[in-house]
Amino acid sequence: MKLSEVKAGAHGLVSSLGHDERFLNRIISIGLTEGAKFQVVRNDRKMPVLVYVRETLLALNRKDCDKIEITEVGA
């Protein structure tokens, strides 16, 4: 499942971040790594997705969220 499809309030684990090196460096440095546990705070159409990870609220571009594979887990 893609990160962009997760409903607000749901929790999940990152399973894959893709292979674009520039993107990988950037996203890892801000706290999102493979295996990281996160909570989706808001997910509105045409807006960046708001994700809470490592005690930080992040706004992530929608297109990038299409590239991030996740598995949903119960809270």
Added chain:
Amino acid sequence: MNCVALLGQPNSGKSTVFNQLTGSRQHVGNWPGKTVEKKDGTYTYNNVKYTLVDLPGSYGLSGNSDEEIITEKFIKGGEADLVCVLVDASQLERSMYMLADFASMDVPAILILNMMDVATGQGKTINDKLLSERLGIPVIPFTAADGKGFDGLRSLIEKELKAPHKLITKPETGSKEEAGNLKYAWIDEILEDVTEASGKDYSLSKFDKMLLKPFWGKVVTICIILVGFLAAMLIMSPFMGVAGMLPGLLGTPIASLLNGIHVHPWLVSVFSLLIPNTLYFCISMASFVFGVNIVFGFLEEIGFLARAAYQFDGALSKLGLQGKAVAPILMGMGCTIGGASGTRVMDNWGQKMLTMMVVWAVPCASIWSVIPVVSGMFFPIWGTALVCVGIVAYIFVLMFIVSKVFGNKLVPEESRAGMIMELPPYHKAHWKYIIKEAWIKCYDMFKRAIKTVTLVSLVFWAFSYSSSGNVESSLLYKVGTFIEPVTKFFGMGWRTFMAFLSAAFAKEAVLGTLNAVFAGQSNVADVAFNASTGGVDTMALSQIMTQTISGAEALAFMFAITFSVPCLMALSTTLKESHSLKWTLKTAGFYMGAALILSCIVYHIAAPFIG
């Protein structure tokens, strides 16, 4: 040689520490061969001079942007005797990533836990002694924005330069994919028992729930910005008021004094008109910059602008920019100078330059004091409303054109990154710091303004000086009428064209110039400079203007002045911020040309209808 470098992620408060330590003893330039800004400064402590280098902002040191490559090279090159790594104490785990990246380099360091006030406010405790023990380097809890504790930092730096410490631990190395996780594993290990993770779910505050809604959030954001501009007006109005009285107060006494000792009327005019008015211009521009910077400094610090960036990221990405550009663009609605210097928040030079070019397309507050006056002379109220709507609509067209023409060159498609940004927790504002920062910016602008504006005023004054007191004997008239056949094609006669040129100098000068070239009875220079201070008799001017030029020309003229070069100081600020004469001239050339073409189109479309 006591060289200290500052390293930290954006939002770690790095520039606050840098500014507080160095004050105004800063030097801004470019890193050799790169369009990355180099900021360094000095300070003296116990009679010893220290050089402080602000390493370009990045999230890590993986070396995939010019900024990161420069930072990595600088540290590895051993140029810094000590590296101060800054982390955000309120988001310790994530923010320690920079330290994890830095750990592979064998350089003396200290760790600054910044924003301790926010962390404490969140109920977090950090055992800095244990942290320091594990890392092997000194750790200092800190709140940069409140201005306290800097003596402690200075003394720590002094001590560490004499007896430096290096990190005694570093993350394991692995493949690219694993490296990130290994770094966070190292961070988790280091932070165990140092601080407790809350592990709680995140829930948005009531205010955020409203502010982050897709539609209503944008409405609320815009309302807050509008209130912000009102506040900015309140802040600057006393300065403007006092400055506005200067020409009147100084003019007559200086004139009578100089006349009394029989100085040439030329010089009398320079000292009694030109100089007091230049002073007034500069002060009023500086107070614009001051007001806008205080309001936006406040909105930035409390965390509001990050939310605004989230709201407008979608719209701005269409221009090749990202959400962060929202702040400078909004600042530009108040003052283009403020907007141009606000582009410092952008991630790299290309983004910064493109944002500045887009900011130029936003009409500033000054122009809105001219348009209704001129429009009101020619059109009924509903016509003026239409003119305003037309101008607002064209802002978006022009922004789009700018992004099409320059976007790919400045921000190449493959380097365009979508928004990846943290929304910081709301902070309390540190007013002292905000005011100090706004003051530094405003004073810096003022110093530049005094030089440039005086020089250009002098040229303009010489052009418009007429010995007989009649406009026909001024140089302005001769040049203007000579090139009129060309300017006519663009929809402007020599009078409006001269006012168009003065608009690129300062929007405040437009009415004065119009008065000078249309009324033309008394000395042009006297009228032009006197009128700039609000002494224009609009009734009389209106009568002459409507008799002399057509509605179509007036319309073309209004569009041309609105979308031309915003003002001399916006140009100067763009040069200062971009460090590129080439791109500053490109921007100015583009806007001049585009304004003339626009004027030409508007004139030829409007002429058959409104004559």
